[in-house]
Each structure stands twice: as structure tokens, then as C-alpha cells.
Amino acid sequence: MELWLTETYGPIRGGWKAGGVLYSKQSKYQLVEIVETERWGKTLVLDGCMMTTEKDEFVYHEMLTHPAMVSHPAPKSICVVGGGDGGTVREVLRHPGVERVVLAEIDGDVIDVCRKYFPDHTSKLDDPRVDIQVGDGFEYLKNHQGEFDIILSDSTDPIGPGEVLFTQEYFALTKRALRDGGVLVTQSHSPWDPDSRLRNIRDVLLHNFSQAHWYGAVIPTYPYGWWSFFFASDKVHPLESARIERMQEITQNSKYFTPAVHDAAFAVPAFLARELGVA
Amino acid sequence: MELWLTETYGPIRGGWKAGGVLYSKQSKYQLVEIVETERWGKTLVLDGCMMTTEKDEFVYHEMLTHPAMVSHPAPKSICVVGGGDGGTVREVLRHPGVERVVLAEIDGDVIDVCRKYFPDHTSKLDDPRVDIQVGDGFEYLKNHQGEFDIILSDSTDPIGPGEVLFTQEYFALTKRALRDGGVLVTQSHSPWDPDSRLRNIRDVLLHNFSQAHWYGAVIPTYPYGWWSFFFASDKVHPLESARIERMQEITQNSKYFTPAVHDAAFAVPAFLARELGVA
Numbered sequence: 001m002e003l004w005l006t007e008t009y010g011p012i013r014g015g016w017k018a019g020g021v022l023y024s025k026q027s028k029y030q031l032v033e034i035v036e037t038e039r040w041g042k043t044l045v046l047d048g049c050m051m052t053t054e055k056d057e058f059v060y061h062e063m064l065t066h067p068a069m070v071s072h073p074a075p076k077s078i079c080v081v082g083g084g085d086g087g088t089v090r091e092v093l094r095h096p097g098v099e100r101v102v103l104a105e106i107d108g109d110v111i112d113v114c115r116k117y118f119p120d121h122t123s124k125l126d127d128p129r130v131d132i133q134v135g136d137g138f139e140y141l142k143n144h145q146g147e148f149d150i151i152l153s154d155s156t157d158p159i160g161p162g163e164v165l166f167t168q169e170y171f172a173l174t175k176r177a178l179r180d181g182g183v184l185v186t187q188s189h190s191p192w193d194p195d196s197r198l199r200n201i202r203d204v205l206l207h208n209f210s211q212a213h214w215y216g217a218v219i220p221t222y223p224y225g226w227w228s229f230f231f232a233s234d235k236v237h238p239l240e241s242a243r244i245e246r247m248q249e250i251t252q253n254s255k256y257f258t259p260a261v262h263d264a265a266f267a268v269p270a271f272l273a274r275e276l277g278v279a
Numbered sequence: 280m281e282l283w284l285t286e287t288y289g290p291i292r293g294g295w296k297a298g299g300v301l302y303s304k305q306s307k308y309q310l311v312e313i314v315e316t317e318r319w320g321k322t323l324v325l326d327g328c329m330m331t332t333e334k335d336e337f338v339y340h341e342m343l344t345h346p347a348m349v350s351h352p353a354p355k356s357i358c359v360v361g362g363g364d365g366g367t368v369r370e371v372l373r374h375p376g377v378e379r380v381v382l383a384e385i386d387g388d389v390i391d392v393c394r395k396y397f398p399d400h401t402s403k404l405d406d407p408r409v410d411i412q413v414g415d416g417f418e419y420l421k422n423h424q425g426e427f428d429i430i431l432s433d434s435t436d437p438i439g440p441g442e443v444l445f446t447q448e449y450f451a452l453t454k455r456a457l458r459d460g461g462v463l464v465t466q467s468h469s470p471w472d473p474d475s476r477l478r479n480i481r482d483v484l485l486h487n488f489s490q491a492h493w494y495g496a497v498i499p500t501y502p503y504g505w506w507s508f509f510f511a512s513d514k515v516h517p518l519e520s521a522r523i524e525r526m527q528e529i530t531q532n533s534k535y536f537t538p539a540v541h542d543a544a545f546a547v548p549a550f551l552a553r554e555l556g557v558a
Contacts, residue, residue: 004292011318012499013283013294015551039290040472042465056471087526122537154440190501192335195317218497220471225504226497255550259443 005035005043007050009223010195014050016221022117024129027109034117038223042117044085044173046110046156050221052085060187060227061071061087063217063265066250067231068150068183071241075149078099079177080163081137086122086257092152101130102148104137111239112200118172138164141177149179153186159165166197168204168227171232172224175208181235184209189240191216193225205232213238214276215265217256231266238266284314286329288502289474293329295319295500301396306388313396319500321396323364325389325435329500331364335401337534339466339506340366342496342544345536347462348374350520352430355379356473356523360416361431363389365401370467371431373529380409381427381500383416417443427457430450432465445476447483450511454487460514463488468515470551471503481555482539484511492517493545493555494544495536510545517545524549 002019021034026032033235034043052060067090069075078101080088084105092101103125105111111132115122126129133140141151149173155165164170165186172182188201198214205212211231219227231238247259273279282297298315303310312324320333331339340525344367348354355378359367363384371380382404384390390411394401403409414418420430430453434444443449444465467480477493484491488511498506510517526538552558 006292006294008294011296013285013292013296014288015285015292015294017292036289059548130313192497216497218495220472220503220505224499226499251549257549258546258549260546260554261548264546267537267543269535269539269540269541270336270530274536278517 003049005037005045007048007223009083010192012224014045014221014223014240018096023113025109027107029107030108032109032113034113042259043221044110044114044118049156050122052087053221054116054118054120055085056220059128059217059219060222061091061253062257063215064088064152064154064185064229065091066254067215067229067238067242067262067265068152068185069237069244070246070250070262071231072149072183073236073241076100077148077179079104079144079148079151080156081141081151081153083152085114085118086125088152088154089130090121090124093129094253095125095246099129102133102140103130104133104135104140106109106134106136108134138170138173139265141173145176146179149182150276151178151182151184151199153184155187168202171208172206181233183231183233183236185202185229185231188214188223188228188230190222190226191275192226198228198275201230204228210234210239213266213270214268214278217265240264284316284324284329286327286502288472291503293502295322295498302392304388306386308386310384311388311392313373313392320484322395322500323389323397324329330435331366331397331400333397333399335499336364336366338498339498339501340370341533341536342494343367343431343433343464343466343508344370345533346494346508346517346521346541346544347464347515349429349522349529349541350510350515351462352460352515352519352520353430355450356458357425358383358427358430360422360430360432360434361385362431364393364397366389366434367431368409369400369403372406372408373464373532374554378408378492380421382409383412383414383419385413387413391547402495417449417452419531420452422457425458428461430457430461430463432463432537434466447486449488450483460512462510462512462515464511465509467493467507469503469505470507470554471494471505477551478555480509484509487511489513490516491543493547493551493557497543515529518542549557
């Protein structure tokens with residue numbers, strides 16, 4: 001018998017040879033499953049979408065976290081919205097100046113399941129600087145204005161519980177929750193997705209921030225193998241503000257991020273520059 | 280009924296929603312098929328492997344061609360080994376200084392089929408500067424020493440007819456077929472492939488050339504969505520030698536390549552730098 005974990009994204013499909021299903025349970029919000037795959041090890045699948053795996057998670061978590069962390073002059077107070085698998089919190093805490101990380105995850109079951117199946121992802125969740133808030137990130141930010149240097153929007157796709165995290169209302173809220181000169185980073189799907197809303201996401205970000213820089217990374221278990229992010233801020237520029245010493249420090253323990261990779265991520269291919277209106 | 284074109288690469292699988300099979304015939308060397316896909320349009324499939332499509336081919340062909348073409352001081356005589364779909368020749372001829380392009384393709388049926396189904400790929404094959412040599416590229420290079428400024432190794436994977444194009448013997452041959460200070464570029468699979476021989480390919484290249492620089496590009500229809508190349512030369516350095524005016528000229532009509540993308544492609548992620556021994 002051959003077992004394959006298969007995910008269909010409109011006109012394309014990804015498949016991963018699987019060893020078996022280790023966990024499967026409907027939470028209050030979504031179907032939470034853990035599948036063992038041959039190439040990527042244990043995999044968290046939410047409502048049928050691969051969210052994180054043991055072996056390729058480093059790309060997503062490093063690239064969601066470090067570009068903002070090495071560019072902000074002194075990031076001390078960080079909020080991760082979503083990110084219940086813990087990987088983003090782990091990367092944030094590689095930066096020694098951090099005093100506080102709030103993890104605002106709506107689905108407590110995801111955190112519990114990941115503590116069991118992803119010990120490396122969740123290795124920093126019990127650090128005393130971490131404040132786990134199980135609940136609606138949207139509501140949390142409403143009640144915590146001007147508190148954060150960096151907000152990392154570690155959301156699922158804009159369907160299901162993550163949908164609200166790509167709206168004007170949400171981005172306006174993140175702006176108010178940031179301190180002066182703060183940075184918002186949000187994941188933003190694959191540029192190869194024909195339904196990608198990258199131009200729209202950029203426009204909405206620019207209603208709230210004076211800069212919104214697209215950047216990319218290769219993530220083999222996400223649709224099309226190429227993923228993207230936006231770096232939004234009024235004062236911090238990812239290429240002009242990044243500190244080389246902090247980049248080199250992070251590179252000592254990174255698997256993907258390097259100073260050259262940081263710069264390279266912000267290079268926009270010609271077709272996408274036209275699509276985004278930045279050519 | 281739903282039709283899917285599916286390709287399995289060891290522990291992973293890619294699938295593309297298909298409209299139908301337009302052509303299927305065994306050539307002297309391989310099974311040549313054309314399939315219509317929803318996301319990428321017409322697709323050339325050789326022995327079950329997706330080789331090129333109408334809608335994402337620009338990444339591969341631009342990135343195989345332009346990094347060498349903008350870095351060499353005056354590329355006039357070019358040899359494309361493989362590349363029967365014509366896309367690489369089309370990109371080479373975007374550079375006005377080119378006087379001669381040899382296309383050494385082993386399988387004449389591939390050229391004929393692509394002329395019919397890929398008019399854009401093959402649009403420059405009848406240019407008077409193009410010399411189509413149907414036959415073994417290996418043998419061709421043996422008989423044409425010191426003739427080329429750039430050799431573009433536009434091969435299939437190192438199984439099947441493309442196998443010989445990743446050996447010490449082949450790379451030594453390309454070195455002799457190049458003029459002094461020439462550049463060899465070869466495609467080199469996905470760094471995510473657990474059987475990737477990137478370290479080995481680099482070592483073999485360095486037996487023949489004083490420099491061998493890895494670079495990458497995102498190609499959604501190749502395994503894992505992330506593909507790579509090597510740029511080998513004794514005299515030309517892709518970052519130090521590249522001419523900004525030539526890069527800007529090419530960018531006017533490119534879909535992927537830009538001056539920033541050129542530089543960015545050579546940034547090696549941390550895990551890969553360790554694997555290649557360049558960290």
C-alpha cells in the first residue's frame with residue numbers, strides 16, 4: 001500500500017508520500033491533523049492544508065521573523081498573531097534584546113497538539129518572556145494599543161479563521177497596536193497563485209503604513225513552492241535599516257537566513273513588479 | 280471527469296489539472312508528449328517529466344541565459360546543448376551583439392513538435408544566426424574546440440539522454456570548447472531534492488574552472504518549485520562582471536530577470552552554503 005497526503009489548490013496539486021496519520025480531531029475552529037511524511041517528517045494539517053512540517057519549517061519561520069527583527073533598531077516587545085505551532089516565537093527569542101513575546105492564537109488545541117508532536121517548534125513556549133493568549137488576535141490587538149515594536153502576522157490563508165487577518169480593519173488595528181516606528185510583517189501567499197491578492201494586500205497596507213515591501217522565500221510544502229510576505233512600516237526600511245552585526249549573529253544558528261538572503265528576498269521579479277505597480 | 284497530469288519525484292508529487300493530451304509519440308530517444316494544463320497552458324512532457332510550459336517557461340529560459348550573457352564582456356558565439364524547445368535560443372538572441380548560436384539537440388522530434396505547439400519558444404529558430412545541429416551535443420563539442428564565449432547546458436535530468444551532461448568528461452569538454460574567459464552555465468536540479476548532487480556537480484566543475492557559482496530561481500512546474508544552476512568560468516564573475524546597462528536593456532522585455540534579481544539569485548541560503556562548502 002502507498003499512502004499519499006495530497007492537497008489541491010485550484011488548478012494544481014501537491015502530494016507527499018506518507019507513513020500514516022498520527023492525530024486527527026476537530027477543534028472548535030478547524031480539523032487538526034498530524035501526518036508523518038517521508039520527505040518532511042511530521043506535518044501539521046489544518047482543514048486539509050499543510051501548515052508546518054519538521055523539516056522545512058525553518059524557511060517560513062526564519063523569513064517571517066528575522067527581516068523585521070534585524071531591521072528594527074531595538075525590538076523589545078513583539079506580538080505573534082496566529083503561530084500556535086510555536087516556530088515564530090522560537091525564532092523571535094533568538095534575538096537577545098527581546099523582553100516580551102505575546103502569542104495570540106485563536107485555537108488552543110493547535111498549541112497543545114504542537115507541544116506534543118513538534119518539540120523543536122514549541123521549545124521556547126515556556127520561556128518566561130512568552131505570554132500565551134488563547135483567543136481572537138483581532139480582539140487582543142484592539143485592547144493593546146501602542147504596545148509592540150513588531151507584529152508578526154503568522155496567519156493561515158484568507159479563507160477560514162485567518163480571513164480577517166487580511167482586511168483593512170485588521171491592518172489599521174495592527175498600526176494602532178504598534179509603537180511609533182514599529183514594523184508589521186504578514187505572510188501573503190504565493191505569487192504564482194492566480195487568485196493571489198498581492199496588489200490588493202499591498203494597497204491596503206499602504207493605507208496604513210508609508211512603506212509596504214514585498215519579499216519572498218522558497219517553501220516546498222506551501223502551494224507552488226514559493227511564498228511571500230509584506231514588511232510594512234512608517235520608519236523602518238528593510239534594506240537601509242538592517243544591521244549587519246545582528247544579521248551575522250542570527251546566521252550563526254540559522255538554516256536559511258543570511259545577510260545576503262535578507263537582501264535577496266526583497267528583489268522583485270519583473271512580472272511581479274508590474275503586477276504590484278513597483279516596476 | 281477530472282484529468283490530472285501527475286509527476287512523482289521520489290517522496291513527493293506534483294499535479295496539474297489537464298484539458299487533454301494533444302500529442303504522444305515515442306521518438307528515437309524518449310516519449311514525447313504535449314498536454315494542455317489549466318494553470319500553465321501547453322506543456323512538453325518527456326518520459327513523464329514536465330520540461331517546459333507556455334506560462335512559466337520564462338523563468339527557466341531567462342535565468343539559464345541572462346546571468347552569463349550580461350556578465351561576459353562580449354558574448355558573440357553561443358552554444359546551447361539540449362534546449363530543443365527553442366526557448367533558450369530566443370533569450371540568447373535578445374542580446375544584440377550575438378553573431379552565432381549553435382543549438383545542439385539530440386532529439387530532432389522535440390524541435391519539430393515544439394515548432395508546432397510552442398510558437399513563442401521557437402520564434403527565433405529560423406533566425407539566420409541560428410545553426411541547428413541535430414545530434415549528440417557531447418560529440419559536437421568534441422569537434423568544435425575554442426569556439427564559444429558561452430555554453431548553456433539546457434539538459435534534462437541526469438537520468439536518460441541527459442545523463443552524460445553532468446560528468447567530469449562533459450565539463451572538461453565544455454572547457455575546451457570555450458574560448459579563453461568563456462562561461463559555462465548548467466542547470467542543476469532542486470536543492471530540496473534529497474538525491475541532489477549539487478556538492479558533487481560543484482566539485483566536478485571546480486576541476487575544470489577556477490570559479491563555480493550556484494544560483495537559484497523559482498520554477499513552479501519543476502520538482503519542489505525551486506530550481507538551480509551553476510555559473511562556471513575562469514575569468515568572469517557573475518556579480519563583479521555584470522554590466523548594469525545590459526541588465527537594464529534586458530529588463531525592458533523580461534518577465535523575471537532584473538538587475539536586482541540577477542544579484543539576488545546568487546544568494547545561497549545557509550543550509551545550502553554548508554552543503555556546498557561555501558559557508
